[in-house]
Amino acid sequence: MASLILTTDDSSAGALQSARLADVVIPVLRRFVWGPPPSDSELSAYLGRRPKRPKSGHWLDHGSPRVAAATAGRRHSLLELCDRFDRIELWIDSRPNDQLVLIWLLDYLRNRADLTTKIVLRHVETPLFDALPEQLATWTFVGVQLTREHLDIAGLAWRAFRAPTPQAWFDLLQQDLSALPQLRRCVQEMLDELPGATTGLGASELRMLELLSAGYRHPFDLFPHSRERFQRRVYDYWEAGALLDGLALAPVPAIAGLAEGPFTLELHDSFERFDRYKASTLSLTPLGRAILAGEEDFSRHNPVHRWWGGTELTHANLWRWGAVLIAPDPETPDVIECREPWRSIDLLEYA
Amino acid sequence: MARLFLTADGVSATMLTQAGRADLVVALQPRFVWGPPASDAELSSFLAPRTTQPKSGHWLDHCAFGDFATIGGRRHGLLELVERCHSIELWMETPPNDQLVLIWLLDYLSDHPQLATKIVLRHIDVPLFNPKPVGLSNGIFVGVNLCSDHLAIGSRAWRAYRSPTPQPWYALLDEKTDLLPQLRRTVFKLLDELPRLQSGLGITELRMLDLLDRGRGAMHALINRVVYLEPIDTRTPFDYYEAADLLEALAFAPRPAVSGVDPGLRTRERVNLRLQHELHQSSRPVIAPLGLDILDGRDDYSRHNPVHRWWGGTKLTNGNLWRWDPIGNVLIAP
Numbered sequence: 001m002a003s004l005i006l007t008t009d010d011s012s013a014g015a016l017q018s019a020r021l022a023d024v025v026i027p028v029l030r031r032f033v034w035g036p037p038p039s040d041s042e043l044s045a046y047l048g049r050r051p052k053r054p055k056s057g058h059w060l061d062h063g064s065p066r067v068a069a070a071t072a073g074r075r076h077s078l079l080e081l082c083d084r085f086d087r088i089e090l091w092i093d094s095r096p097n098d099q100l101v102l103i104w105l106l107d108y109l110r111n112r113a114d115l116t117t118k119i120v121l122r123h124v125e126t127p128l129f130d131a132l133p134e135q136l137a138t139w140t141f142v143g144v145q146l147t148r149e150h151l152d153i154a155g156l157a158w159r160a161f162r163a164p165t166p167q168a169w170f171d172l173l174q175q176d177l178s179a180l181p182q183l184r185r186c187v188q189e190m191l192d193e194l195p196g197a198t199t200g201l202g203a204s205e206l207r208m209l210e211l212l213s214a215g216y217r218h219p220f221d222l223f224p225h226s227r228e229r230f231q232r233r234v235y236d237y238w239e240a241g242a243l244l245d246g247l248a249l250a251p252v253p254a255i256a257g258l259a260e261g262p263f264t265l266e267l268h269d270s271f272e273r274f275d276r277y278k279a280s281t282l283s284l285t286p287l288g289r290a291i292l293a294g295e296e297d298f299s300r301h302n303p304v305h306r307w308w309g310g311t312e313l314t315h316a317n318l319w320r321w322g323a324v325l326i327a328p329d330p331e332t333p334d335v336i337e338c339r340e341p342w343r344s345i346d347l348l349e350y351a
Numbered sequence: 352m353a354r355l356f357l358t359a360d361g362v363s364a365t366m367l368t369q370a371g372r373a374d375l376v377v378a379l380q381p382r383f384v385w386g387p388p389a390s391d392a393e394l395s396s397f398l399a400p401r402t403t404q405p406k407s408g409h410w411l412d413h414c415a416f417g418d419f420a421t422i423g424g425r426r427h428g429l430l431e432l433v434e435r436c437h438s439i440e441l442w443m444e445t446p447p448n449d450q451l452v453l454i455w456l457l458d459y460l461s462d463h464p465q466l467a468t469k470i471v472l473r474h475i476d477v478p479l480f481n482p483k484p485v486g487l488s489n490g491i492f493v494g495v496n497l498c499s500d501h502l503a504i505g506s507r508a509w510r511a512y513r514s515p516t517p518q519p520w521y522a523l524l525d526e527k528t529d530l531l532p533q534l535r536r537t538v539f540k541l542l543d544e545l546p547r548l549q550s551g552l553g554i555t556e557l558r559m560l561d562l563l564d565r566g567r568g569a570m571h572a573l574i575n576r577v578v579y580l581e582p583i584d585t586r587t588p589f590d591y592y593e594a595a596d597l598l599e600a601l602a603f604a605p606r607p608a609v610s611g612v613d614p615g616l617r618t619r620e621r622v623n624l625r626l627q628h629e630l631h632q633s634s635r636p637v638i639a640p641l642g643l644d645i646l647d648g649r650d651d652y653s654r655h656n657p658v659h660r661w662w663g664g665t666k667l668t669n670g671n672l673w674r675w676d677p678i679g680n681v682l683i684a685p
Binding site: 125126127130140142173209210211213214215216217221226227228229231292293294323 | 445472476478495529530531532533566582679
């Protein structure tokens, strides 16, 4: 009885492997909360058999040497590997990106309903990536066998996430999602990252401004690694760095004082630059303060261009969220003139 | 010239004392998330200079006498001690009761703004003491000097919590509270303990039913699970005994949502903790039919059973059942 665990986090995989909960543990690491959505063919190639001349990543790239040994060289496709094991368990954390990986995998398995009889979905409520192996061995997480219902909900949610507008994703709130117990929270947390109705900023960006207002001063004070401080779970280290860049290096910034940027690998490679980045003393600009006061909208002064699922957020396509989903105004021009806020110009204070 | 730290957690206070971070560390530990609200008079007498307060009725009652020898014993009121110490810091952590202690103090200090300016508010949002690694975190915590805005927000929030309906507390969600970066989450976490729209039960009660629906075990293991083992962002604001009271109430209601709880718990004297502990170990609760119906959204606990508990200044009863709808974030009046 060879058993396989699929998980969505490197440290979770390490803990599960050390706890010897399965013969092989493979982390499937793919970020869906950031960047343009990969095409369907790219995704199937990712989970497929590794070609002779690989063009892009492969799902077994992050497997440990143990995985390589057990799977004879990390070439297999997901379905091949599923066929080789007698029992497969999905141990997926509850953060939004983990849940997106879950619905993606379940959607992928929809065509192989015969496999579902040997796949168990564990309801992981406590963060695995925090756990010590000996704790994992004693905690019991409820496991349920995959059913058609799981696959159908996942398929619906996955298509909704990849749609060119957030409407279908928003409509998920009307559905009974209880078969995947962490999915509803994922839906809400992702909606929170759409530009806010009055602020034009997502929840994580707004949290950075709030923390500055409360007295935090340095870039890494505003990063998500301190979970109780940051309270938002969508973005990781690199993504948070890019968000901070967006706020501090914009034509009309909301944050002043970032001494280096952009937040790239090159920045990390230069000790001098990275130290300067870490030591930056940040403050809110008049625009930042006005946004927090609910009087200004970041997107009125700065260009917006980021991806949210399958939605390309730009000025002309600015879906917003504030308890209800707000469709873009067709009158909005695609290009805006970047200018200082008219309301609270206080140049002395700014200097 | 002493350094004084105020915390809302006894373990943190001990750790901070042992680590020599401050000369005096006082843990203020009233439980605001549970039980009837203390009167204004009781609360100010708690922080006042020692006169005729009852046992445990003075804020320095649980401090070590030796620590206070150099500063003239444990007779001082809070304001006096603030005046005598050269640096004062607030070290409240993120759990809701800690945050309530913080806004209570800010409200108390709002009558003395000149004293408040010498106090530093530390944002303690990384676990201060974690049994897993090696004790006290040596992290550096951001601190800010208290200003009038802190006092104003704290005061508004404290009055909102103590008012006879949850309405003003709910209205805090529309206010700018970012100077107290853990307040907004506290507002949500406590609203979540109001009876739900459909089920008539708060989130902690529902969570216990949910766990019972999925597994079996001793009562004390279930309570421990809910109180200590959940991730911090979904953990209950209640302590062990408060959560136990909730579970016992579900079991001893006229139409119970839980069965299998030792009836001895119904009659035990409230002070006999050893007996309570034994009964918690021997009881193996299971979910009753009403509990299953509640979980499935088909029934409402308050339709069959009396409700009688305090939520801040609100007395929740069947006739005064404020409810919370977490899906739409809506507060529903009785």
